Amino acid sequence: MQTLSPWQRHAHWLPTVFVVFVFVQSLFFKFSNSPETVYIFEGRLDPWAASLGFAGVFAPGGVFSAKVVGSAELIASLLLLFGAMSPSRRLLQLAGAALGLGVISGAIGFHLFTPLGVAVINTDGSSDGGQLFAMACVVWLCCALLLWMRRSIWLGWMTPRSH
Template identity: 65%
Template sequence: MNFIKRNWAWILTIYVAFVFIQSLFFKFTGSPETVYIFQGKLDPWAASLGFPGVFAPGGIFSAKVVGIFELIASALLIVGAFMRKQNPWIQIVGAAVGLGVISGAIFFHLFTPLGIAVVNTDGSSDSGQLFSLACGVWIACAWLLFLNKVVLQGALKKFT
């Protein structure tokens, strides 16, 4: 049990980085699943609200843009885990970026036609796997921020 307590930051970092990094292949190669999610579901939804193209390639929330932020969060978390004692801010920023990215993903699963269980064009469903992973990443990033609460509280005191 002591091993787990001492290594929570590493365990959470590895989980978040694994989920984010394994998804990069899909986001950066234009896989059919990713194209379906971003261009087949989310972009038409955004267009119906008057924001066409925001999820299309080149859009502000395209798969590649989201992937870049996932890569940045992963890199900051991994480097931050190695340098946690010397500079906890690297991990804090990584967790905050990860929390922001994954909050968007959860929002779009809950409040758009994408849904919790993504149904692909071929009729197959992921049975909520993407949503479950997103919730796990959200919890892990929030927990990493909690583990650094002393540093965050100190910074708040300086600014208030």
């Protein structure tokens, strides 16, 4: 069995803390019906979805509402943190990274392929300059890095076992 350096044993904390920070700081906006979040979900995404025949999916109570997305981000954050705290709980960190990757992949897709755009234009005409999109991309990279760092767990499931 190989001995891991302190860097190798603790490197997972960097991407974990970044993802948790981004997800948790966004919860206030998603759960408080902030004007920015209402504008993104109800003002931009829901009308776009309605034009495709999926009215209400981003509205309050919809399957992709701000509160649903925020809940998934909260669950991912908790799984990441609890899984990072102990080697015996790495499966939780793997699950959090996978959930986080799924959530943030959706966010990136909506920035790229809907009227939301890479640089979100606010109701007052100002732009975020692509900050939300850039943060989503870094979160995606961190979640992918955590999945790679924990590859021995999921590769173990994929390896055929002889009986």
